[in-house]
Amino acid sequence: MRKKLLFLAVLLPALVLGQADKKRDIWEPFHFLVGEWEGQGEGKSGISTVEKTFQFIMNREYIQSTTRAVFKPQEKNPKGEIHEDLGFFSYDHFRKKFVFRQFHIEGFINQYVLESISADGKMLVFDSEGFENAPPGWKTRIIYRILDEDTLEESFDIATPGKDLQCYILNTLKRKE
Secondary structure (H helix, E strand, O other): OHHHHHHHHHHHHHHHHHHHHOOOOOOHHHHHHOEEEEEEEEEOOEEEEEEEEEEEEOOOOEEEEEEEEEEOOEOOEOOOEEEEEEEEEEEEOOOOEEEEEEEEOOOOEEEEEEEEEOOOOOEEEEEEEEEEOOOOOOEEEEEEEEEEOOEEEEEEEEEOOOOOOEEEEEEEEEEOO
């Protein structure tokens, strides 16, 4: 009997601590995104080649996103262009919401909040809640869709004041090997 009590006295704290370590990972809905991606975009500025990376930073407190899209000269965009953005996903514990801040090479800064995750976890929808250096009344939305285990679709939708959201660019990305 003493051996059983001693065993329980040693094992019980280990079990309790083990359960505490298994607390919910708030980043679970984002795990699929983490990695390096490449693919093609198509939209208002024409066709682009896209490279995108999502990575945990600062002791897994944040996820950093980097994007580089190259639009070669084409009919829709005769001069071509290079677009870059740098983004940070964070979790606002007071609002209990995920926030995404995105800094664009053109000088815009967009702030989004995660509005929904589909029931199957394969679609994340972020709606804008604020801008810097953009006209008042604009709205934007970013939608990430998991198409299969190595394919991600990213939609950037935009609406000018009084208008409905329309797709500005749609990226289809494959996970890099």
